[in-house]
Amino acid sequence: MVELNRDVVIVGAGAAGLTAANELKKAGLSVAVLEARDRVGGRLHTDVIDGAMLEIGGQWVSPDQQALIDTVAELGLETFSRYRDGDSVYVGPDGVAQRFTGEMFPVSAETERVIADITDRLDAMVAEIDPDRPWAHERAAEWDHVTWDAWLRAQTDDDEAVRNLAFATGSAMLTKPTHTFSLLQSLLMAASAGSYSHLVDADFILDKRVVGGLQQVPLLLAERLGEDVFLNQAVRTLEWGDSGVTAIADGMTVRARFAILALAPNLYPRISFVPALPRLQHQMHQHISMGFVIKVHAVYDRPFWREQGLSGTAFSPYEITHEAYDNTNHGDERGTLVGFVSDQRADDVFRLSAEERREAILESLSHYYGPEAKNPVVYYESDWGSEEWTRGAYAASFDMGGLHRYGADAREAVGPISFACSDLAGAGYQHVDGAIRMGRLVASQILDGARA
Ligand code: FDA
Secondary structure, eight states, rough: EEEEEEEEEEEESHHHHHHHHHHHHHHTEEEEEEEESSOOOOOEEEETTTTTTOOOOSOOOOTTOHHHHHHHHTTOOOOOEEEOOHHHHEEETTTEEEEESSSSOOOOOOHHHHHHHHHHHHHHHTTOOOTGGGGSTTHHHHHHHSSSHHHHHHHOOOHHHHHHHTTTTTTIIIIIIITSBBBHHHHHHHHTTHHEEEEEEHHHTTTTETTTTTTHHHHHHHHHHHGGEESSOOOOEEETTTTTEEEEOOOOOOOEEEEEEEGGGGGGSSSEEEEEEOOHHHHHGEEEEEEEEEEEEESSSOOHHHHTEEEEEEEEEEEOOOOOEOOOOOOOEEEEEEEEHHHHHHHHHSSSHHHHHHHHHHHHHHHHHOOOGGOOOOEEEEEEGGGGTTOSSEEEETTTTHHHHHHHHHHHHBTTEEEGGGGSSSSSSSSSHHHHHHHHHHHHHHHHHHHO
């Protein structure tokens, strides 16, 4: 058993933990990062599957994500834009694929008016929300007590409008059924990206990718830490008290003045705390759960949809694959589509055999792009639900009423233990940008405490 003494022990080598570790080390503190997996990056994972480079986890960078943009630039990484020339496709309730350009789906004039009107209302509400303190809004309790679905249905009887408005924060972001999270949670999601309109604008929210893959961010951050990063070290027990912490992992023990838990909050209960965490944390952590989405990658010998004048961007609240995009790698002759299957639909397709699931998902893609979509040369499903050290995708959020009840407490340190994760962020919430912001924030708080 290896025993180490450090100023700070960081549990988790995702973007949050590695950012915090780098900030602390730069300031002269000694660190050890303990990572359960045999790789760094957490929910950032770029891999080669059957000869195709795939972004198994997070990949897109949007123009408001300054912390991520700065980190990417500082690490010397290059970005490229998502392919977006040509028409997008929408499949409506009649199952017919229709082409469109711009942000508004090709719905009836009346449905378009309803969507535009409610979008304006949402933008006005979001403008009043501070993403770092959504619970502080004077109507926070009221907005946290109504589900996203119920609020939308109270605004209009137009089912197609509701489905299209719902999915921007539902299937596409929180990846939970829209009756399981609140209007306030939805407003936070939108506020974290600047506005509700930003979320529905694929050209904004899914703007750029990193050449060679976004996992290079954690890989390069870890490289700077050298031998201070320890893989295959799941922290099982964390002893804590006034004099500091002792993190006990599978093969090593680290004593430190401070600990940073840089893991998804749904996994905190996997660690045995000695003594037990306070009552508030025991309760609160039971009200945070992971969403669930399958990211589907289909690689073809060429980007055949471009020949039909299609951008690859496709949406339908009626399809199993509710959104899909051209995800061709930089400089790659082959064409890649990425599609997403969310929440209950993801549960449903996982009840099928692998072959039936593939067939159902490719059938859905063919509704957007035609029959050629059914024959990829590489097909892969990112299934984060089966990953022990994540347990879902994209991220964790509070259940009904939880954000107002506990939000203000979620980031509060407990003695020498701090919490940093994208799932606790304000700006950049549930995104890599938020992970980096949280890593920086917690490092600066520890530095203030360490210097005091
Ligand atoms: P993260 O979960 O990455 O890291 C936590 C680490 O802690 C993990 O490495 C884990 O193994 C480790 N760990 C857990 N328990 C431990 C224990 N007991 N002991 C030791 N280690 C432990 N974002 C974005 O900005 N753009 C995008 O396009 C996408 N798309 C996307 C797609 C998919 C499929 C996913 C799953 C996610 C995204 N995201 C995204 C979200 C983004 O990837 C995510 O918000 C951040 O990578 C989270 O970084 P963190 O460091 O906060 O947690």
